[in-house]
Amino acid sequence: xxxxxxxxxxxxxxxxxxxxxxxxxxxxxxxxxxxxxxxxxxxxxxxxxxxxxxxxxxxxxxxxxxxxxxxx
Amino acid sequence: xxxxxxxxxxxxxxxxxxxxxxxxxxxxxxxxxxxxxxxxxxxxxxxxxxxxxxxxxxxxxxxxxxxxxxxxxxxxxxxxxxxxxxxxxxxxxxxxxxxxxxxxxxxxxxxxxxxxxxxxxxxxxxxxxxxxxxxxxxxxxxxxxxxxxxxxxxxxxxxxxxxxxxxxxxxxxxxxxxxxxxxxxxxxxxxxxxxxxxxxxxxxxxxxxxxxxxxxxxxxxxxxxxxxxxxxxxxx
Numbered sequence: 001x002x003x004x005x006x007x008x009x010x011x012x013x014x015x016x017x018x019x020x021x022x023x024x025x026x027x028x029x030x031x032x033x034x035x036x037x038x039x040x041x042x043x044x045x046x047x048x049x050x051x052x053x054x055x056x057x058x059x060x061x062x063x064x065x066x067x068x069x070x071x072x
Numbered sequence: 073x074x075x076x077x078x079x080x081x082x083x084x085x086x087x088x089x090x091x092x093x094x095x096x097x098x099x100x101x102x103x104x105x106x107x108x109x110x111x112x113x114x115x116x117x118x119x120x121x122x123x124x125x126x127x128x129x130x131x132x133x134x135x136x137x138x139x140x141x142x143x144x145x146x147x148x149x150x151x152x153x154x155x156x157x158x159x160x161x162x163x164x165x166x167x168x169x170x171x172x173x174x175x176x177x178x179x180x181x182x183x184x185x186x187x188x189x190x191x192x193x194x195x196x197x198x199x200x201x202x203x204x205x206x207x208x209x210x211x212x213x214x215x216x217x218x219x220x221x222x223x224x225x226x227x228x229x230x231x232x233x234x235x236x237x238x239x240x241x242x243x244x245x246x247x248x249x250x251x252x253x254x255x256x257x258x259x260x261x262x263x264x265x266x267x268x269x270x271x272x273x274x275x276x277x278x279x280x281x282x283x284x285x286x287x288x289x290x291x292x293x294x295x296x297x298x299x300x301x302x303x304x305x306x307x308x
Contacts, residue, residue, distance in 0.1 A: 053166030
């Protein structure tokens with residue numbers, strides 16, 4: 001009697017492996033969904049010097065706080 | 073609430089009259105041209121250029137200045153606030169920032185605002201009305217550096233509070249300058265605490281720096297009490 005119940009338990013445990021893999025995939029998937037675009041201060045400062053960052057914006061109002069040339 | 077582009081026209085003409093006397097005919101046409109430009113900006117969705125570094129959100133720069141000799145009124149705040157431009161990438165941000173005066177070089181009662189696109193820097197905006205702001209008072213001479221560090225932390229998503237951040241403001245005043253960061257939910261203490269701790273870190277503030285959290289509801293009430301009004305329609 002004792003031996004047969006252990007066999008039953010083992011059979012129940014076997015299909016657990018693919019289920020665990022499924023859970024793992026779901027965790028990875030939700031991680032990708034909440035990922036945000038973040039930058040450190042140093043990285044952002046580093047991009048300030050590139051030529052693209054110094055071009056005059058296409059639409060910039062004529063206003064006293066707007067400078068004629070880019071300043072760093 | 074007035075159309076904001078009508079408000080900008082009033083603001084421009086007011087500034088010309090205050091600072092430079094009566095505008096010439098050619099100058100009178102500028103606000104209308106500005107309106108057209110602003111409408112183009114509004115209609116055109118800002119997107120990162122090819123090869124540029126996208127930001128998590130698009131943002132808009134605003135500028136406001138209290139007109140000398142004109143007392144604050146229910147309409148003047150919205151009339152005095154001017155949209156400078158919107159951007160979607162790091163490179164586009166630097167293009168605007170590098171073409172704008174630094175806060176430390178501003179004179180008078182002036183504010184720069186940097187808010188997520190679609191959120192007006194006003195207490196009454198849907199995104200702000202349940203929110204509040206952390207305020208840090210700075211002695212003169214620190215505003216430019218602190219403002220830059222604050223907005224870089226916001227653009228770089230350093231606050232780690234999900235969608236909670238609405239925008240940031242630097243206010244240049246007579247004896248001191250003030251920087252503040254606005255969030256959506258004033259009652260969320262975990263969020264406001266995380267914003268406070270991040271502020272301390274990114275601004276490298278001394279431990280004894282006083283930081284004050286103020287709900288927009290309280291700001292509106294204080295504004296109403298000060299002006300003896302029942303309904304306020306201004307916010308910063």
